[in-house]
Amino acid sequence: MGIFYFVAFLSIFFALMTIFTKNPVHSVLYLVITFFTFTIHYILLNAQFLAVVNFIVYMGAIMVLFLFVLMLLNLNKDTEPMKSTVVKVMGAIAGMCLLATFLGAFRVLEGQNEFVTGNTDVGLVKNLGKVLFDEFLLPFELSSILLLTAMVGAILLAKKETKEG
Amino acid sequence: MGAIITLSLLGILVLYLGLYKAKSLLLPVTMLGLVVALGFEISAWNKGVSPIYNGMVLFDNFALAFSILCIVITGLILFLSKEYFRAISNNVAEYYCLILFSLTGALMVCSYHNLAMLFIGIEVMSVALYILVGIRKTDFASNEAALKYFLMGAFSTGFLLFGITLLYGATGTFDITGIKNYLIDNPTALSPLFYGGILLLLVGLLFKVGAAPFHFWTPDVYDGAPILITSYMSTVVKVASFAGFIKLFSYVFSPLQDFWTPILLLIIVITLFVGNITALMQSSFKRMLAYSSISHAGYMLFAIISLGANANSSILTYGFAYSLASVAAFAGLILVKRSHGSDQFVAFDGLGKTNPLLALVITVSMLSLAGIPLTAGFIGKFMLFRSAMADYHIILLALAVVNAAIGVYYYLRVVVHMYFYPSITGEDTVAVPTSFNVVLILTLLLTVLIGIYPNCVISLL
Numbered sequence: 001m002g003i004f005y006f007v008a009f010l011s012i013f014f015a016l017m018t019i020f021t022k023n024p025v026h027s028v029l030y031l032v033i034t035f036f037t038f039t040i041h042y043i044l045l046n047a048q049f050l051a052v053v054n055f056i057v058y059m060g061a062i063m064v065l066f067l068f069v070l071m072l073l074n075l076n077k078d079t080e081p082m083k084s085t086v087v088k089v090m091g092a093i094a095g096m097c098l099l100a101t102f103l104g105a106f107r108v109l110e111g112q113n114e115f116v117t118g119n120t121d122v123g124l125v126k127n128l129g130k131v132l133f134d135e136f137l138l139p140f141e142l143s144s145i146l147l148l149t150a151m152v153g154a155i156l157l158a159k160k161e162t163k164e165g
Numbered sequence: 166m167g168a169i170i171t172l173s174l175l176g177i178l179v180l181y182l183g184l185y186k187a188k189s190l191l192l193p194v195t196m197l198g199l200v201v202a203l204g205f206e207i208s209a210w211n212k213g214v215s216p217i218y219n220g221m222v223l224f225d226n227f228a229l230a231f232s233i234l235c236i237v238i239t240g241l242i243l244f245l246s247k248e249y250f251r252a253i254s255n256n257v258a259e260y261y262c263l264i265l266f267s268l269t270g271a272l273m274v275c276s277y278h279n280l281a282m283l284f285i286g287i288e289v290m291s292v293a294l295y296i297l298v299g300i301r302k303t304d305f306a307s308n309e310a311a312l313k314y315f316l317m318g319a320f321s322t323g324f325l326l327f328g329i330t331l332l333y334g335a336t337g338t339f340d341i342t343g344i345k346n347y348l349i350d351n352p353t354a355l356s357p358l359f360y361g362g363i364l365l366l367l368v369g370l371l372f373k374v375g376a377a378p379f380h381f382w383t384p385d386v387y388d389g390a391p392i393l394i395t396s397y398m399s400t401v402v403k404v405a406s407f408a409g410f411i412k413l414f415s416y417v418f419s420p421l422q423d424f425w426t427p428i429l430l431l432i433i434v435i436t437l438f439v440g441n442i443t444a445l446m447q448s449s450f451k452r453m454l455a456y457s458s459i460s461h462a463g464y465m466l467f468a469i470i471s472l473g474a475n476a477n478s479s480i481l482t483y484g485f486a487y488s489l490a491s492v493a494a495f496a497g498l499i500l501v502k503r504s505h506g507s508d509q510f511v512a513f514d515g516l517g518k519t520n521p522l523l524a525l526v527i528t529v530s531m532l533s534l535a536g537i538p539l540t541a542g543f544i545g546k547f548m549l550f551r552s553a554m555a556d557y558h559i560i561l562l563a564l565a566v567v568n569a570a571i572g573v574y575y576y577l578r579v580v581v582h583m584y585f586y587p588s589i590t591g592e593d594t595v596a597v598p599t600s601f602n603v604v605l606i607l608t609l610l611l612t613v614l615i616g617i618y619p620n621c622v623i624s625l626l
Contacts, residue, residue, distance in 0.1 A: 046221045108357045138221040139281045149266045153296030
């Protein structure tokens with residue numbers, strides 16, 4: 001349990017740092033560290049697959065994309081465009097509403113839900129593969145169309161138009 | 166299942182045809198493939214009794230009827246595409262391929278029996294559309310529409326997925342029969358997760374069908390997209406989303422009707438008023454059709470609040486009528502815009518004299534959209550209103566009738582422009598290619614046929 005509280009503290013600390021730093025690049029870097037602490041959480045929960053995916057896709061690919069966009073658009077200055085009080089007050093109210101909703105939701109949530117706590121080995125790659133290639137084979141195969149569509153689309157949008165004749 | 170496999174392979178085949186520069190073959194091969202897919206669907210009629218592939222899909226008559234509708238409408242739209250895509254760019258094969266993949270997704274949404282399939286179907290359908298909306302790379306409006314649709318669509322998919330997750334947390338299954346059994350077994354002690362799941366699913370699906378207050382993307386996206394893609398989005402995608410919507414709510418969530426009916430009632434009233442009143446203000450025909458499609462989403466939601474024996478057949482009839490009329494209207498708009506270069510109402514001035522056939526077809530489609538008797542639209546509206554009446558939603562019905570009256574005003578505006586205003590460009594006729602003539606006459610005949618003999622569609626389900 002000690003490890004959990006330490007990692008949870010780190011998650012919250014770096015999440016807060018993400019919000020409070022003025023420099024966007026630092027903010028993204030703190031977000032990367034926050035995601036890394038999530039990866040540790042997943043390992044603690046015995047969810048190997050999720051941990052690996054989180055590490056590679058979210059921390060690796062998406063956050064690096066974030067950094068590139070920030071640098072390409074030259075946003076790495078200490079600027080905060082929206083500083084009006086109205087926006088701040090509205091943001092605070094909305095955030096508090098979300099917090100109240102979450103607290104209410106956690107209060108009614110049954111901690112012993114068997115689908116939540118149930119089989120602790122389900123996150124292992126081996127068990128996931130068994131479910132994916134047996135019960136969920138059809139959706140798995142059909143998602144190949146989704147990937148092909150995305151690939152065709154990306155090339156179509158990025159390719160230069162050549163008018164022949 | 167044969168149709169889904171055929172369409173996926175057809176998409177890949179079309180890509181290869183594009184690679185080998187066989188451009189004249191594209192349309193015939195695509196149409197042939199659609200006919201084969203249609204044949205598979207018709208041959209499976211009355212045969213799908215139990216879900217297949219580990220309970221992933223169920224090809225019952227409900228799924229087949231909506232799939233056939235989607236395939237037929239896509240065929241009509243593709244028939245119009247011959248010259249249309251070539252004017253936009255050279256990569257015609259890719260457009261056909263993306264439309265076919267999107268249709269595959271629509272078929273999955275019609276026939277899912279597991280929430281995982283619903284999610285994948287909606288994603289395949291939408292991702293292809295995000296790209297198709299933006300195929301006019303140099304057009305600013307098209308780019309804006311694509312980006313807007315993508316961002317809003319990705320956001321709403323998040324809601325949908327979160328809803329599905331919460332339902333899983335409450336029931337431990339993605340299978341819709343399993344969820345239904347959970348509801349029947351625990352009528353009083355439902356997990357609080359379940360209610361959250363329903364609400365989030367509702368938000369995600371209402372976004373896809375473009376109902377208020379999740380409609381903000383609709384006008385800009387429909388307006389910015391190329392007309393042919395707009396007609397595809399407002400017919401096939403909408404009908405498929407409604408098929409998925411009604412299946413989920415009539416089959417799975419019907420025991421909880423008291424919980425979600427008030428929410429849907431409110432949404433219907435907002436949708437009808439927002440759609441109709443803003444449509445009234447438009448001076449562009451295309452934008453008017455975009456707002457009117459919002460109000461039609463409101464009418465189609467009627468079938469969901471008054472779930473009865475007729476709900477499925479009435480939404481099928483309405484979807485059929487609405488799709489036929491929309492295809493005819495958009496086909497007319499393509500022709501008028503091509504010759505006059507404008508999609509405003511004034512571009513239609515004098516069309517009654519110069520192109521009597523085109524004007525007649527547009528008039529009939531407008532009457533059908535407005536719900537005038539002897540057209541298919543009347544039958545659709547009548548069935549939906551009757552089912553709402555049976556459930557004693559009298560106030561809702563009164564509001565809907567007011568809205569239908571508003572609708573008549575703006576639909577007839579284009580008719581007035583066609584017949585009672587002199588043409589601005591003199592006696593120039595709008596050139597109508599043969600393929601357009603075929604589609605226009607076909608939609609005209611079907612609209613009148615369903616209007617006079619509605620049983621041919623109603624008796625299907």
